[in-house]
Amino acid sequence: MNLAxxxxxxxxxxxxxxxxxxxxxLGFVIVYSVTRVINFAQGEFAMLGALVMVTLTDRGIPxxxxxxxxxxxxxxxxxxLEGAAIHxxxxxxxxxxLIITIGASIVIRxxxxxxxxxxxxxxxxxxxxxxxxxxxxxxxxxxxWVLAVALAIFxxxxxxxxRTYAGKAVQxxxxxxxxxxxxGIRVDRMFLLAFTLAGGLGAVAGIVIAPIxxxxxxxxxxxxxxxFVAAVVGGxxxxxxxxxxGFLLGILESLTAGLVSxxxxxxxxxxxxxxxxLAQVARLLPWRVVEEA
Amino acid sequence: xxRKGLRLALAFLVLLSLPRLATxxxxxxxxxxxxxxxxxxxxxxxxxxTAQMLEAEINAKGGLPGPVRHPVKIIIYDDxxxxxxxxxxxxxxxxxDRVAAIVGTTLSGTSLAILGAVxxxxxxxxxxxxxxxxxxxxxxxxxxxxxxxxxWLIIDVLVDYLKSKGLTKVGWLNVDYAFGExxxxxxxxxxxxxxxxxxxxEKFGQKDVDMTPQLTRVKAANPQGVVIWxxxxxxxxxxxxxxxxxxxxxxxxxxxxxxxxYINLAGPAANGVIFPVGKLLVAEQLPDSDPQKPVLLAYxxxxxxxxxxxxxxxxxxxxxxxxxxxAMERAGNNRAAIRDAIEGTRNFVGITGVFDFSPxxxxxxxxxxxxxxxxxxGQWRPAK
Numbered sequence: 001m002n003l004a005x006x007x008x009x010x011x012x013x014x015x016x017x018x019x020x021x022x023x024x025x026l027g028f029v030i031v032y033s034v035t036r037v038i039n040f041a042q043g044e045f046a047m048l049g050a051l052v053m054v055t056l057t058d059r060g061i062p063x064x065x066x067x068x069x070x071x072x073x074x075x076x077x078x079x080x081l082e083g084a085a086i087h088x089x090x091x092x093x094x095x096x097x098l099i100i101t102i103g104a105s106i107v108i109r110x111x112x113x114x115x116x117x118x119x120x121x122x123x124x125x126x127x128x129x130x131x132x133x134x135x136x137x138x139x140x141x142x143x144x145w146v147l148a149v150a151l152a153i154f155x156x157x158x159x160x161x162x163r164t165y166a167g168k169a170v171q172x173x174x175x176x177x178x179x180x181x182x183x184g185i186r187v188d189r190m191f192l193l194a195f196t197l198a199g200g201l202g203a204v205a206g207i208v209i210a211p212i213x214x215x216x217x218x219x220x221x222x223x224x225x226x227x228f229v230a231a232v233v234g235g236x237x238x239x240x241x242x243x244x245x246g247f248l249l250g251i252l253e254s255l256t257a258g259l260v261s262x263x264x265x266x267x268x269x270x271x272x273x274x275x276x277x278l279a280q281v282a283r284l285l286p287w288r289v290v291e292e293a
Numbered sequence: 294x295x296r297k298g299l300r301l302a303l304a305f306l307v308l309l310s311l312p313r314l315a316t317x318x319x320x321x322x323x324x325x326x327x328x329x330x331x332x333x334x335x336x337x338x339x340x341x342x343t344a345q346m347l348e349a350e351i352n353a354k355g356g357l358p359g360p361v362r363h364p365v366k367i368i369i370y371d372d373x374x375x376x377x378x379x380x381x382x383x384x385x386x387x388x389x390d391r392v393a394a395i396v397g398t399t400l401s402g403t404s405l406a407i408l409g410a411v412x413x414x415x416x417x418x419x420x421x422x423x424x425x426x427x428x429x430x431x432x433x434x435x436x437x438x439x440x441x442x443x444x445w446l447i448i449d450v451l452v453d454y455l456k457s458k459g460l461t462k463v464g465w466l467n468v469d470y471a472f473g474e475x476x477x478x479x480x481x482x483x484x485x486x487x488x489x490x491x492x493x494x495e496k497f498g499q500k501d502v503d504m505t506p507q508l509t510r511v512k513a514a515n516p517q518g519v520v521i522w523x524x525x526x527x528x529x530x531x532x533x534x535x536x537x538x539x540x541x542x543x544x545x546x547x548x549x550x551x552x553x554x555y556i557n558l559a560g561p562a563a564n565g566v567i568f569p570v571g572k573l574l575v576a577e578q579l580p581d582s583d584p585q586k587p588v589l590l591a592y593x594x595x596x597x598x599x600x601x602x603x604x605x606x607x608x609x610x611x612x613x614x615x616x617x618x619x620a621m622e623r624a625g626n627n628r629a630a631i632r633d634a635i636e637g638t639r640n641f642v643g644i645t646g647v648f649d650f651s652p653x654x655x656x657x658x659x660x661x662x663x664x665x666x667x668x669x670x671g672q673w674r675p676a677k
Contacts, residue, residue: 006509013505118334120526122558131537137509140537213502214526214558222500258506262497263469 005136010258011251012134016143016212018250019150020046023205024227025234025242026157027198033174033237034194035090037097041081041105043224044112045202049074050215051112053207054121063126071203077108078199082192090191105220112217120214142211149208153201154243161239170194174237222266229269232276235285320364321357321626323617324386326397326407327421327610331374335554337399339607340421341369342600344396347614350595357622365618368392372403379403383410393626396613397421399606401471404439412436417620417632419613421606424475428655438635438655440612440645441605442571442662447548448479450663451520451569454676456487460518460543464511466495466504466531468523476522476547492516497527504531505538512540524549529558536562543567548663553602556671567667567676571605571645574666574673584642592644608644615643 024042031039052073056066085100126145131138161167172180173190181187205223206215213219230249234241249269257265279285325344328337348367351357356364368390372379379398386392387410394417398404401424408427411418412435420427420439428439455463465480467473477494484491492514495507508531511519519542521531528550535544546555546568556563572579576589592611593603600607616635624630638657641648646662665676 002513006513009509010506013503017503118332119554120529120558122560131539138538209502213530216526219500254503254506257497258509262495262501262507265501266498 002136006258007255008135009137010254012137012139012143014251014254015247016139016146016250017254018247019146020205020209020223020246021226021230021249022243022246023150023153023201024223025230025246026153026239027201027205028228028231029234029236029239029242030170030201031194031198032231034170035086035097035191036094037086037101038094038228038236039081039195039198040098040101040224040228041108042198042202042227043220043222044105044108045074045078045199045220046206046209046223047112047215047217047220048077048108049203049206050123050210050219051116051121051206051217052203053210054123054215055116057123063124067207070207071200074203074206075196075200078195078197078202079192081199082195086195087188087191090188105224109217109220116215116217118217120216122214123210125211126208140212142208146208146212149204153204157239166193226269229273232273318356318361318363320366321621322390322392323365323367323614323621324383324390324392324395324397325367325369325614326372326379326382326386326395326399326403327369328374328399328403329369329371331372333374333400333403335552336421336606337371337374339596339600339604340397340399340610343596343607343610344369344614346595346599347611347618351618357618359622359625363621363626365621367396367614372398374400374403376403376406379407380410383407387411387414387416392416393621393628394419394617394631396610396617401427408434408437415632416628417617417635419616419635421609421613424471425656431653431655434655436632438616438650438657440609440616440643440648440656442548442645442658443656444475444479445483446658446660447569447663448476448483450660450665451545452480452483452487452489454567454569454665455489455518455545458518458543461489462492462517463489464493464495464514464516464519464542465491466497466507466511466519466521466523468499468527469496470499472524472547472549473522480520480522497523497531499523499527501527502530504534508534508538508540512538516542518543518545520545520547522547522549525552525555525558529555529563532559532566533562548605551666552604556668561671563668564670565668567665569663570666571608571662572664573603573605573608573644575664575675578675584647585644588642589644605645612643612645612648616641616648 024046027042031037049070053066053070056069057063081104085104125142127141129141131140161171169185170190170193172185173187177187230246231242233245252268253265256268327340328334329341344367348365352364356362370382372382386395396419399421401422404420404422404427415436418437423441425443428434428437467477493511495511497504497507544566546566548570550568551570551574572585573589576593579586596603596607620631620634624634636650638650646658648657650657666673667676
């Protein structure tokens, strides 16, 4: 393999992983822009989606049906989290709410450990067959599924936010909650809707990646952190920013692992996070990453 | 009437103590520390199961043989794969339970952590963890023994196999924590001596989800064979990536993939993988002349009848518990005498290998304890 083929291989691997980061990053953005909560349980939605999918397919349920059910389960858990833990203290400080989501992520992970155990579980690829050759590089078929599902979801979300009344109401709450309430939008409902959507997004990310990475109870933590970095790239409130951030992070990680050393791969994500925060403090960015108190 | 009450109480006491007089002896107490939860649980659980199985077996026979039969009680604690909890468990076993010897721990880190406690209290310890530092130098580790093969032994057998197949230009990948790094240290030492050249050395994390970038670099180096030193799930993912990239060179792994989880996760990609490991996995296919064969078959049958597929980790615990049993048959309940008896054990046919302990060797294994196994149609077979 010459260097050009190698770099092409790193780009393809990075795109697949980046698609997952983008999906999880979108979950952070939707919840944060509406509720101002940084939901650190976002990665756990992905873990639950993957494990529920494994259980359903093991029971002989066809994959498309299992996919829908597992995604709905993610929505349900997202809604449950909002209803049970966030809603009762929705007027609490940002820090309190953040700590609650961290607590929730630990609870969800612990429950998954009890239900599914510590062993990683396999999930068959959506369609079998050898990997596809692109130039001198390869992409596994499931990688194409990851990209296709991610693109479909991006398109669907775009249509939802710009073409439907409910989507516009969510956006209105993100822009100005008080004004939205005055216009007759039930902001509480929008909180619930945001968490439900984020739960579903996380679950889908987990389902499509599971055939490549297997499903384990502790897969959510790292996925969540990487998704958070993707979301921060877009300032935590911009869906396109999170998508770009996700792909950027995936590709940078893959290039680092390939061209420098895999030991620095995870460091890249957190280096990006630090650089963006520093850039904000120095007012180098045209957008805000987090509200300044 | 108080006097009547007293007499009744006395009568009760006599009655209560009768059964104890009837059965011969107080049970001997052995301590055990395993990683039943935490990251080491896939190793610790079969170890616990094996220890409990052996305890039940020996007590069903009335206890350890000798002039008077002694039943055995194995007190098992979980260290949750954590060094601090392992030390607390060791202290509890030594000071509160007053055990005669300790079996375990599961992981090298926890074993190294409890060395100080057992050496100071002068309690014999038979570890089920692999790191050579646990028992070397033997002069300083007077009270400590271990049953798994050391890394250098396993690497030695692998290097010889590579050489015999004429694979002198290889690629190497390892997981970036102790297990993989220690494997690399030994391979880096042994390979040049056998004339084997490492074209590319790569690392990955145990939680990595894609090793394609590292394997792409290995592929670019065009090696004759590739070795991956890791455990599932990362070992399984790397195997799938390897086949997806279409690398034709034969793929070798470590003894870390010697369990069914690896094959289940990697699926058909595991076929053709060759790795060095103890003989337990291929017990049925061993020649009848192998002294371990009957012991291996008996253990595999007993374990699989009760708990599920055999694995080498349970075998390490079998060896450790049996060593202590045998030592106690001769030495009774005396800690120092048990230590001497373990060190004096020769030609003990166990699951991991045939043990020959000595004052300078507290592992007691040689190359016969390692064999090359190939995965064929999802089953373990002796490699040709």
